[in-house]
Amino acid sequence: MTTPRHAACAGRERGPVPIDPREPTARVFRDLRTTAGGLTSREARRRLEVHGPNDLPHHAVREWPVAWLRQLTHPLALLLWIAGVLAWIVGTRELALAIVAVILLNSALAFWQEEQAEQAVEALGDYLPQHSQVRRDGRPTRVLATELVPGDVLLLGEGDRVPADARLLSGALEIDASALTGESSPVERTADLPDTARRPVDSPVLVFSGTVCTGGSAEAVVHATGRHTELGRIAMLSARVRLAESPLERQVRRVAWLIAAVATSVAAAFLPLGVLAGLTWTQAFVFAIGLLVANVPEGLLPTITLSLAGGVRSMARRGALVKRLSAVETLGSTTVICTDKTGTLTRNVMRVLETRDGVGAPASPRPEFALAVARCTTADERTNSGDPMELALLAFSHSTGEGLSSERRDAERARLFRFDPHLKRMTTVDHLASRYVAHVKGAPEEVLPRCTSARGAGGVVRQLTGQERSRLLDVVNEMAGRGLRVIAVARRDFPELPADRERAESDLCLFGLIGLIDPPRAEVAAAVSACHAAGIRVHVVTGDNGRTATAIARQVGIGGDQVVDGSELDAMAETDLDELLMSGQEIVFCRAAPESKLRIADALHHCGQVVAMTGDGVNDAPALRRADLGVAMGASGTDVAREAATVVLTDDNFATIVSGIEEGRRVYDSVRKFVLYIFAHAVPEVLPFLHFALSGGAIPLPLTVLQILAIDLGTETLPALALGRERAEPGLMDRPPRTRSDSVVTRRLLLRAWGIMGVLSGILVLIGFFAVLLAAGWRPGADVSENAVLHHAYLQATTVTFLGIVFCQIGTAFASRTQYVGLRDIGLTSNKLLLAGCAFELLFAAAIVYLPPLRGVFNTAPPPGWTYALMLPFPVLVWGADELYRRLSRARTSRSRRP
Ligand SMILES: Nc1ncnc2c1ncn2[C@@H]1O[C@H](COP(=O)(O)OP(=O)(O)OP(=O)(O)O)[C@@H](O)[C@H]1O
Structure with a gap:
């Protein structure tokens, strides 16, 4: 007998083989003729031929007669029609016909111009193809999302946009399904939960194309792609760029x-x-x-409209993808930029420059220190994927001769407490022989208070005294003052698996400190000085240490007149924050939680500033939405940030924002x-x-x-x-920004x-x-x-x-x-x-x-x-x-x- 769930899927066209993805995984594998190891590249290519690319038609073909008719009945055209009718009535027939001819010509021109504008914005999608992580030929591989086929095994992580409809195989995810269901609060999806939902979209084991993953990680097997997905079925457009009217157009329309x-x-x-x-x-x-x-x-x-679209095109050529025509104009009136540090001001190519032992003395790392670094990471050097800092740490650990393969690392891992931008640390627990070993790495301010002992010269472990703690902090400050990102690494052994994060991260033994260098991008200093000439202030909002951030800010010419710590910011009253932001200084907001960005964007907006705010993580999305101009990182950013932003930088470069401002002006x-x-x-x-x-x-x-x-x-x-x-005109960037009230x-x-x-x-x-x-x-x-x-x-x-x-x-x-x-x-x-x-x-x-x-x-x-x-x-x-x-x-x- 067919259950209601079966009925929901039966009869729906799902490509050549109609399958029910909510069956037990073994059946799903059998139906999709795949395994947990994924498809081979050859098989994937063959299936691509059969199922077609995993995309939706870009946009419903515009009905050109309707669009043209809109131009013919445009209010200004209506006035000309009145003139034509009047001319006819008073007997000047030639004039009447000429006016009609003019209306026709003019509307054809307007129609053509709008088409051009539409095309310019549509074409943006091609600049920023979405990639997905899948298992092909038994290995994790990055492929174009359009090349996914049923049977592919997807590796999903925080910040990813789900590229196709898939059934979870392992792991758990937090999913923002608002694009599909309209519900704004995230939902949990877990591979091994019992599936009793009535509708497929509510099933705890299914994820759908068009939704985004806001937390967790999981593996899932693709069962539907392209137009066969739920999204395709309800014919919704995923991330279609819209041709909304800009304030400039509104203003001119009024005039x-x-x-x-x-x-x-x-x-x-x-x-x-x-x-x-x-x-x-x-x-x-x-x-x-x-x-x-x-x-x-x-x-x-x-x-x-055409001129704005021209702006969109040329910005795209310069690396800034603008998702709305109006953003061209907003960019031009930007008065404040709030920027991230890593990757935007710096090259995001990190390298370990120096290491200290547990008491802060310069020392080359002992084997267990190097191994701890290799274990406490989620980056994968095989695919070169993951956080650039972690990749740098992995490379460093290999260079000491103590490297560990990712396979072994993953096999021995019993627990992972992911990096949390609020806690500013991460922890892994490994099952080694008969014990469990927790490795913790993170911001020294967060890790040091959790350490009770440290390993000094010769690997000798000793209790951490107050004096040693303050000496360690001095060492951290000295390293950070040179622009280094400092990471503390610690460890603790347990006879059994620690119950929770708190326990895993307590009573630690400090292995030492690592100083990483991430040099500023060469072009940023010139871009910052262009901003200053153009009357634009630049604030840095970073999760990093204040001294590191200030050193980098100063290297590129950002004032860094004042440093405000995350906790100081939290304690600050609204009026004080407004006053600080309007004081004309350039501020470094350090150890900032992602929510701080939202607060800063809000305050600047309240003070009448036009704010461009950069961001890359899932937690940055609200601030990107709130800022006048959310700027997401195209190369390193998450899909969630890209969705929320109005501008996506294909090269993550601060200098590109400045080029965008110039183009907008x-x-x-x-x-x-x-x-x-x-x-x-x-x-x-x-x-x-x-x-x-x-x-x-x-x-x-x-x-x-x-x-x-x-x-x-x-x-x-x-x-x-x-x-x-x-x-x-020469001097375009030597003028102060125009004010909000300026009219064209x-x-x-x-x-x-x-x-x-x-x-x-x-x-x-x-x-x-x-x-x-x-x-x-x-x-x-x-x-x-x-x-x-x-x-x-x-x-x-x-x-x-x-x-x-x-x-x-x-x-x-x-x-x-x-x-x-x-x-x-x-x-x-x-x-x-x-x-x-x-x-x-x-x-x-x-x-x-x-x-x-x-x-x-x-x-x-x-x-x-x-x-x-x-x-x-x-x-x-x-x-x-x-x-x-x-x-x-x-x-x-x-x-x-x-x-
Ligand atoms: N993968 C990680 N594991 C452990 N600790 C980390 C990791 N990434 C960052 N940290 C620590 O957390 C701090 C904040 O990092 P986060 O990535 O939130 O900063 P951010 O705001 O992205 O910084 P930036 O502005 O430089 O991009 C870092 O200074 C570092 O000490």
């Missing part, structure tokens, strides 16, 4: 809306005003449509640049309409609505995109866009327009309609307005390239994309003016040759006016800063 609202109300208000001034209703409507179209910043939002600046550029055209586009309206039609319309569209959505698009790719659209930006470049461009193009009309003998009120003598001159005049704006916008583009320095400092031709964009802009304008079919559509006529002589200086004038303004305001700022 775009504000402008659109202003444009609409101005258009509505001018409608009666135009009629009062003597326009016909049709003319007034055309005018209103013009105002609307000129002011709706159509291309702005998709261009920002560049992207933010670029966004400002094209916002400035796009805003600047509004004035020269609106001014001609105002002349027309306020003169009651005595001045003919200097620019047609179609010509506005040709500028906004034709000539201007490529230069705007090119500005989004502008390189960083500032008063200064509006002054430059509208007040300086906009007004000047408006005046210049109107000069051009009137010059052509007046030269042809036009006087206010003269007839310029289709059959009038002056009609051709009128067409030429509007063409000059159109071309004038194009010329002025080239000046604006070059002016927008810099905010803090002159154009000379970055070089006129350094943005090749912009040069190409401007060339396109001119060609497109020339096509509109000289190609007969386009001339008909856009109502243009080739202007007299002398008008080019008039317009040629426009770009230089516009750029020059802005450059002059910036130079003056720079001079004013530096004068006001001078004491």
